[in-house]
Amino acid sequence: MTPGARPPLETGYVAPRNALEARLVRAWEDVLAISPIGMDDDFFDLGGESLHAFAVISRVQRDFAVALSPRDLFACPSVGAMAEVIAERQGKR
Amino acid sequence: MSVAGPRLPPLLCPLTPGRAGTPCFLVPSAGTTPLSLVRLARSIAPPRPVHAFAYAGLEDDRPPHETLEAMAGAYVEELVAVAPHGPYLLSGHCLGGAVALDMALRLEARGARVSCLAMLDSIAPLLATEGPGPGDAELPATPDAFGPSLRSVLEGLVERTLRSYPALGPDVFERLRAMLVLHVDAGVRYRARPVRAPVHLLQTGAADIPVDDRWTHIAAGVLTRRMVPGDTFSMLRPPHVEAVGRILGRVLEEHA
Numbered sequence: 001m002t003p004g005a006r007p008p009l010e011t012g013y014v015a016p017r018n019a020l021e022a023r024l025v026r027a028w029e030d031v032l033a034i035s036p037i038g039m040d041d042d043f044f045d046l047g048g049e050s051l052h053a054f055a056v057i058s059r060v061q062r063d064f065a066v067a068l069s070p071r072d073l074f075a076c077p078s079v080g081a082m083a084e085v086i087a088e089r090q091g092k093r
Numbered sequence: 094m095s096v097a098g099p100r101l102p103p104l105l106c107p108l109t110p111g112r113a114g115t116p117c118f119l120v121p122s123a124g125t126t127p128l129s130l131v132r133l134a135r136s137i138a139p140p141r142p143v144h145a146f147a148y149a150g151l152e153d154d155r156p157p158h159e160t161l162e163a164m165a166g167a168y169v170e171e172l173v174a175v176a177p178h179g180p181y182l183l184s185g186h187c188l189g190g191a192v193a194l195d196m197a198l199r200l201e202a203r204g205a206r207v208s209c210l211a212m213l214d215s216i217a218p219l220l221a222t223e224g225p226g227p228g229d230a231e232l233p234a235t236p237d238a239f240g241p242s243l244r245s246v247l248e249g250l251v252e253r254t255l256r257s258y259p260a261l262g263p264d265v266f267e268r269l270r271a272m273l274v275l276h277v278d279a280g281v282r283y284r285a286r287p288v289r290a291p292v293h294l295l296q297t298g299a300a301d302i303p304v305d306d307r308w309t310h311i312a313a314g315v316l317t318r319r320m321v322p323g324d325t326f327s328m329l330r331p332p333h334v335e336a337v338g339r340i341l342g343r344v345l346e347e348h349a
Binding site for chain 1: 102106121124125126127128129131132135147152153262265269329330331
């Protein structure tokens, strides 16, 4: 599927700042079929819905071995915020 | 004495933190999560707090509710815990409308007032007076019953999932499909009773939602019908969601 362009958003584009964010944003871009996605871009403003959430957490489970719930998208609705949660959970192991 | 298990998050999920006013409680469509309603919640104008209910077992490890009554019963318990007194503003999307209806019936049975029941592209469930329907054995095949449209929605969802979400792991996909089937089945088996609350239908006119007059038997009081843009799914997305949010917002405002 050819990704769509980043829609007009209130947040400015912020590029990935580390390897974790770079890997996670690829998952988001694949699932939402949008590129590029900035680290602060809001999941819902990007058009994210229920099934996208299931797809994102499915990819996070596969790529990072971290189990998230769709509801975690409320607490971490951006790649940057989700990367922090993933790093934190990986660090606890 | 019950054995305390790991603490589960509530099924009730706030969608619009920080807003003031009379809250609206929303039930999502079959197999979907409160996330699906975030855009609509943000578009409701004038703004008010919006909460949505999650289906047990869809995004947690709860055993799923196998009947619509069990869903509605659990949601009402959580609802009255956070908002002990009505009047209540309830709404549901697609199958969630039937769940919201049963919640209204339960609240009215407790003596509470439901001041608004807004149905977002919901097909009217069968009536208790209609007796056992074809849906009791399996999904019905008659064109005017609750089942076929939901089944087509289900099949459309499964198809769309397969096509559009390659990143969905097979285990997640199977879990979603099983939950969708369970929800549709619960909707087909449900039998509605007349409700006192004003019923407001917001309908897209999508070809797969039959316009039937069963709602006139379910709404014992006021029944209104408004057309909204989009179809059952696109009504929750830009660009239609803005208009749907304004229309729903006005309906809620009249009753808040």
